[in-house]
Amino acid sequence: MKTDGFHTRVSAELADIDAQGLTKPERVILSRQGPIIEVGGREVLNFCANNYLGLAGDERVVAAGNNAASAYGAGTASVRFICGTLGIHKTLERAIADYLGFEDAILFAAAFDANGGIFEPLFGAEDAIVSDSLNHASIIDGVRLSKAKRYRFATSDMADLEAQLKQARADGARDIVIATDGAFSMDGYVAKLGEIRALADQYGALIMVDDCHVTGFMGEKGRGSFSHCGVQVDFVTGTFGKALGGAMGGFICATAPVVQLLKQRARPYLFSNALSPAVCGASLEAIRIAQGEEGDELRARLFANAARFRGAMTEAGFDLLPGSHPIIPVMLGDAKLAQDFAARMLELGVYVIGFSFPVVPRGQARIRTQMSAAHTFDHIDQAVAAFTQAGKELGVI
Known part of the structure; x- marks a missing residue:
């Protein structure tokens, strides 16, 4: 068959992966x-x-998820803007925005989708994204989807970050956003957000932080890396799949106009089923526990x-x-x-x-x-x- 070569190649690649351990x-x-x-x-x-926080198996979190499923069913069978926005979605958006200290929030089926959906609607060919070289794969993929010019800086290297910001400005960028993990998931290093904030102010840049491995347990009441470092940032992405209940689902917190634009243009939001009620219920209970x-x-x-x-x-x-x-x-x-x-x-x-x-x-x-x-x-x-x-x-x- 004409496809035999493809399957042979896949098998050979798997064998090579295994041979390398x-x-x-x-x-x-x-x-x-x-x-x-x-x-x-x-x-x-x-x-x-x-x-x-040990909440993934907590009886209260499990019960809250079960109660939400009982009230709303297994799922919406729809995306949010068609027939899929439930009251519990709005409650969760309000809860996570209030917890982290932002005007509004938008939910996604996964945190990977949140990072995949944030850049393309907000930044165009006239803009620049300056990304930490060790950022999570989801940020890297999200940056690739945007038409913005791309710049990278060595992890937590502030001299390199400043050099990239200077270059972006010299290249005529309209808006610049610095993108970084709040804590790098393979190393446990926390981003130098205090220094990043100072450089962002100096060069008129925005800051986007992925706090998947920080929300719930670092900063005041677990609000995240920006709280831990005592600074404000423009966008925070995060997850309900780690400290906040351990289920799944992601979010972006930002100003209300930014969230509204994302709800109009973010493809992972527009073309994915709404977050399941059980996840919403469990996440709400986890937030209640985490902030107390x-x-x-x-x-x-x-x-x-x-x-x-x-x-x-x-x-x-x-x-x-x-x-x-x-x-x-x-x-x-x-x-x-x-x-x-x-x-x-x-x-x-x-x-x-x-x-x-x-x-x-x-x-x-x-x-x-x-x-x-x-x-x-x-x-x-x-x-x-x-x-x-x-x-x-x-x-x-």
Whole structure:
């Protein structure tokens, strides 16, 4: 058949991925998300979920999602502007905007869609986007969809950022937007938003921040990286799929006119079904918890857990990227070693994942651990013991 060559090529590419140790296995979880999960017929410690506040399996969050589904059904069977805007969508938009301190918000089926939909409607060929080189893939794809001129700066390198801003101005840009992750998901580094704000003011630029790995647990009441750094930004994108309930769905917070323009022009919003009622209900309950006193307690526990894990792993001799974020990468370098290490950890009762190219640069393979407020110190000590045993067996420490 004429298509045999295509299928042969796909099979060869898969074989090459596997030979390089880059295959990313899917391990099936048969329980609710939490610090302990069921994998392969047994319970293991979970140290790789983005469940920062431990709310993904919280009974109140689950009940709120179930109640919303009971009231509104499984879904709208429509996009928002046709027949798909529910009262609970408006309630969630108002809740996330108020929580983060913005005039308005727009919901998307996924945070990937939020980043994919923000640039093209707002910035044209006369404009410029200056993007951090380690930004999330969704920002990169969103930038590609825009006709704006593209500039990149080295991660958190303010001298390079200023050089790119100067170049954009010299090239006659009408509007410039600086795009950055609030916290970089593979490294746990927090963007230097204070310095970025100063440069944005100097060169008349806007700031867009992706706070998927910050909203809910950094800054005042968990409002995000801009709050953590004590500055204002123009656009914040985020998710309900991590700290705020762990389900899915994304949002953009901005001024009311910007949100209205996005609702008229953002393609992922106009051509995707509305966010399911269950996700909206669960997210609303997670926001309620996150912005209250209980949220303060969960945030304190989360960062105490991160400090304990980081200190014990450093003492054990592992190479960790510096920082205080609950993302704590254990650097291994080799892709196959990362896969073998993750497999051995699962045998020892700890679920972690090896990250390698193209998720991270070649030669920077790692185990990216994620702390949660739901972990106890005992969980952390058990995980460190397993890491230490695997590290000695595989020649890492």
